Amino acid sequence: MYFRSFLRGVNRKQFSYSNKRTFFFNAASTQLVGSSTTPHIVPSLIPYMVALLLAATNNNENCDNMDHIVADPPLELYDTKSAGIAVRASRDIKRGELLISELPLLIWEEGMSPEQLRHWTDQLTPSARQTLFNLSKRSDKLAIEAEEKDNTDESARIRSANGFDLELPGIPLSFHGKLPPQPTRASFLFPNISRINHSCLPSCGHALDWTRLRMEIFAMRDIHKGEDISIEYLPQMITLSTEERKAKLQTTFGFSCACQLCSSDNETIEQSDRRRKQLKLSSRNLFGAGLNRQQMVGELERMRVILQEEGYKVLPEFEQENISKAYAVFTQMRSNFIKQDEE
Numbered sequence: 565m566y567f568r569s570f571l572r573g574v575n576r577k578q579f580s581y582s583n584k585r586t587f588f589f590n591a592a593s594t595q596l597v598g599s600s601t602t603p604h605i606v607p608s609l610i611p612y613m614v615a616l617l618l619a620a621t622n623n624n625e626n627c628d629n630m631d632h633i634v635a636d637p638p639l640e641l642y643d644t645k646s647a648g649i650a651v652r653a654s655r656d657i658k659r660g661e662l663l664i665s666e667l668p669l670l671i672w673e674e675g676m677s678p679e680q681l682r683h684w685t686d687q688l689t690p691s692a693r694q695t696l697f698n699l700s701k702r703s704d705k706l707a708i709e710a711e712e713k714d715n716t717d718e719s720a721r722i723r724s725a726n727g728f729d730l731e732l733p734g735i736p737l738s739f740h741g742k743l744p745p746q747p748t749r750a751s752f753l754f755p756n757i758s759r760i761n762h763s764c765l766p767s768c769g770h771a772l773d774w775t776r777l778r779m780e781i782f783a784m785r786d787i788h789k790g791e792d793i794s795i796e797y798l799p800q801m802i803t804l805s806t807e808e809r810k811a812k813l814q815t816t817f818g819f820s821c822a823c824q825l826c827s828s829d830n831e832t833i834e835q836s837d838r839r840r841k842q843l844k845l846s847s848r849n850l851f852g853a854g855l856n857r858q859q860m861v862g863e864l865e866r867m868r869v870i871l872q873e874e875g876y877k878v879l880p881e882f883e884q885e886n887i888s889k890a891y892a893v894f895t896q897m898r899s900n901f902i903k904q905d906e907e
């Protein structure tokens with residue numbers, strides 16, 4: 565499982581849709597989109613993607629079962645009336661459940677010009693275009709001005725609202741001879757997953773399984789039937805104050821976060837901001853203060869308690885990647901010890 569878990573944790577959702585959407589949708593689109601679509605990939609990225617999947621087939625452990633394909637996702641789309649279409653649980657969901665594993669509808673490369681992207685979008689199959697144009701679009705001033713300036717079509721605002729900008733893994737294949745430079749980032753848009761709303765206290769985690777090119781959504785806590793499914797759109801939000809998170813989401817996606825946490829009363833927000841500030845201090849302490857082993861464990865445990873108080877269930881990402889990894893190892897070891905004790 566090493567390859568798989570190694571490749572996880574590089575998700576960077578940089579562009580997503582507003583959770584304040586007020587755009588038209590047609591009633592027929594409340595059904596989840598069928599997952600039989602083949603991804604549309606910009607030509608320049610096709611060699612990379614083929615090589616990536618070939619590399620994955622070397623790793624039999626990941627390819628000999630289909631456990632990670634969800635036949636009947638326990639999700640449904642619904643019209644929130646005030647904020648467009650969102651995704652909710654169609655039954656009770658247990659913590660740890662894989663909710664959906666979805667191939668992208670579109671994959672495009674960083675740095676493509678608006679004209680190139682428009683031209684490429686024009687060439688999609690009619691059904692891919694329909695799925696694309698059924699998704700929400702940004703409606704903030706910045707995005708509308710960019711559309712006018714670039715003389716592009718609505719698809720730009722849809723891509724910007726729904727795409728996941730991800731860091732691409734290096735391909736572990738060995739070649740003799742010269743390889744073209746590998747791309748480092750690409751954007752992925754999903755027919756259903758792109759409709760999941762952002763929350764600063766998300767109920768689900770997401771990770772792209774690079775061996776299958778499928779985005780997976782996992783429940784990080786028990787979720788009741790009818791409850792909203794949410795993920796965190798940007799990394800490193802855990803150490804930001806409410807104001808900072810709101811500002812970041814506003815500039816990146818053009819919406820003002822109105823999640824459960826951001827719309828809480830002042831006291832709750834102040835408490836949350838204090839906790840997140842402490843997490844930032846702790847992570848910096850761990851990184852630079854030359855702590856001994858015992859002090860480090862103490863600091864990690866302090867962080868664990870704060871995260872629990874905050875109600876944050878997703879594995880946190882800190883500014884320093886090493887600290888995120890150390891925290892993941894710490895909590896994993898801690899839960900193993902508890903399991904052993906119980907046995």
Ligand SMILES: [Zn+2]
Pocket residue numbers: 763764765809821822823824825826
């Ligand atoms: Zn929020």
